[in-house]
Amino acid sequence: MTEYGRGPGPEPWHPEDPQYGDQGWIGHETQQGQMPYGGTQQQYPQEPQYQQEPQYQQQYAQQPVQYQQPQQYQQHPQQAQHPQHHQPQHHQNPQQPMYGDQGWDTGQGQYAGVPQAVDPYAGLDPYAQQQPVAGYPGEAPDLYGTAEAYPPPQPPGRRHLATEPEEQWEADEDESSLPAGGGGDDGDEPPGSGRRSGRSKDQPKKRSGMACLIAAVVIIGVVGGGGYYGYTYLKSKFGAAEDYAGEGTGSVSIDIPKGTGLGEMGRILKAHGVVASAQAFVTAANAHPKGGAIQAGSYVMKEHMSAKAAVELMANGAGVNALDVIPGWRNVQVYEAIDKRLKLQDGTTRDIATKEFKTLGLPDWANSNPKIKDPLEGFLYPARYDLKKDATPQSLLKDMVAKANQAYGNADLKGQATKLGLQNPLQLVTVASLVQAEGRYQHDFDKISRVVYNRLKPGNTETYGLLDFDSTVNYMKGQSTLDIGSVDELRKIDDPYNTYKIKGLPAGPIGNPGPDALKSALNPEPGPWYYFVSVNENETLFAVTNAEHNRNRERYEQERKKTGQ
Structure with missing residues (x-):
């Protein structure tokens, strides 16, 4: 709490406080069309303070109060500098909303001192835009009464809310539809709650038919696409792969590069019309005892062969289109x-x-x-x-x-x-x-x-x-x-x-x-x-001397006679 007694609570401000009455805010003067010049604020005559008569107090008591605020008329900053004089009692203008302990004039209400038997604004949003009231001669026009005009000024404590997006206000309306205590349905809110009065809780939210239609189409597309993908995936994993039948016809040359796996082999064969699908070829190769040993190279195959026939041909080397140079060939x-x-x-x-x-x-x-x-x-x-x-x-x-x-x-x-x-x-x-x-x-x-x-x-x-x-x-x-x-x-x-x-x-x-x-x-x-002679497949005789070599040759001749060579 400061030396002026101002703290975080709702205590009234001291008149000598520099911030008393928020002197820097000129919303009231702006509405009246009287702007200060040269930093000097225009002086207004002292406005009398009135007390409400009992008969009108009874009428106000019968009306539902939207905001429970003190019905005290706002004092002008200059008025605080002079002693108060007792003035005749008149009816207070009920259109003037109260902010804290001080009143705040929106510039749209009727002049004070005009008595009214019934409060026509009871239960309405004090901050809602009202219809313009015809002014007296010489009065400035209402600058906030047209559709393209900016909204009227907000109280000092609510100015930060002006920067919030409308979506946030709409969300706040739903949350503020019930009092904090969880009971009641009159929609009353405490003053200074920072929320606009929301729509009635019985009023249904509006839904866009086009948005619902788009959402339905998206859901159907996702479900349909997922179902198709799942079907194709299960079919590729567990369904029988497409395959030809028989040994095939015609002739086609196939080149399998080095380092090619079974899957790529199957795709190459399919591209040349040899097999119906790569998966059928891979399945047949895995089932063949020599399927994993199929080597890269050039093959002479047939068109429209069953995967089993293609694997059999490649695994046994019958379809290899290659030239084998044998060791020892001239x-x-x-x-x-x-x-x-x-x-x-x-x-x-x-x-x-x-x-x-x-x-x-x-x-x-x-x-x-x-x-x-x-x-x-x-x-x-x-x-x-x-x-x-x-x-x-x-x-x-x-x-x-x-x-x-x-x-x-x-x-x-x-x-x-x-x-x-x-x-x-x-x-x-x-x-x-x-x-x-x-x-x-x-x-x-x-x-x-x-x-x-x-x-x-x-x-x-x-x-x-x-x-x-x-x-x-x-x-x-x-x-x-x-x-x-x-x-x-x-x-x-x-x-x-x-x-x-x-x-x-x-x-x-x-x-x-x-x-x-x-x-x-x-x-x-x-x-x-120095000598050697091969007697048979499993035995070759080696000798150091010529005499030993001649004995080995005799044995060699005997073996030739037995085998008929």
Whole structure:
């Protein structure tokens, strides 16, 4: 509480309080059309204060009171500076609303001193806009009586409510329809509650028909869309996928890229008309014992195949449209296979290889020996190559050379050749090709590789630096047989690939070694062996001396007679 006795409660303000009467608010003067000039407020004559007569008090008591406020007429700020004089009693203007302990003139009421037998405004909202009253001569027009005018000024304690949106007032009306005590239905509110009088609680709220219609349409759309989505989802998850029947007809080439899963495979097959749906293909692949092992590549399929038939064809490799280069194949075999698979005239690929070998990507050390019969020998790496729709001899040969470069680069042939006492990487590839051709079985590769290196030693007194391999003679003659003729006749043939006549390695590889033969050429098994002979599939006999080797050969001849070879 301040020295003037003003506190948070409803205590009256002291006349000497600077805020007494809210002197800074000029709503009353504005309504009367008399604005102060130069900061000087126009002085009004002192207005008399009247006391209400008993007969009128009785009439007011019979009328329902909307706001229970003291019926004291407002004192003008200047009036507080002069002593009060007793004036004759007149009727108080009932239209003047009361705010706190002081009156507040809206500027719309009748002049004081005009007696009225009945209060016509009892029970109405004291702040509601009233119809304009005809003024006396010289009176300023009512500036708030037109529809486009701003609302009349609000009391000082309610000015902050002027910034609230109308939606907030409407919400307050619903909340203020009942008194705080929870009882009564007269709609009375205490003064200064900060709320407008709401509509009667019996009055129904208005609803927009268009809003209801839009809400109904939205609800129906959501429910309908959700139902359709749920139906399609359940059908895709639990319903039988669309599928064809039978083995299909016609022919279509399909390319499955590397890294493709079963789902993507099914979509590719569906796009080419092979299967009816990807889901049917995936289901059939999961049910097949080899379905998970289906590899990427090129396939020759049929149109409108059942998913089961398509999986069966791909899982067993029958529909694979690819060229498999077998380890140990010579280049002439690779050329013939390419011509056959691409349906080209015989000799087409060989002519291209002869003319264009320099443009196929060979490493710089590939042609280190000018006596090489085929520069591409040993560089058409054994693997599976997809025969795509746009495949050509040039594209296939480039793929094979590129794969050989990758394998040889990973094995570091340049560094390993020096460690093994060889002159260049090409000789290392040549050793691997000999191991691949001489060794009939993979489990013998490491020892056969050691035999090759032992015979290449300068101090070799068993073969005196000669390899004496039948495989080089077969390559020289372009044949593949066990009966190569007598050794004496072979030693007379002068050819860079005749290891019965020349010492050391042939001019170049005699085939295309696979990864196992290459590994054995790089890591020969230690041992003193100079000879070997394969008696059967499970047994290869190795010898250190020629005499021991001759005994092993006799056993080999006996095995041949038993098998009829």
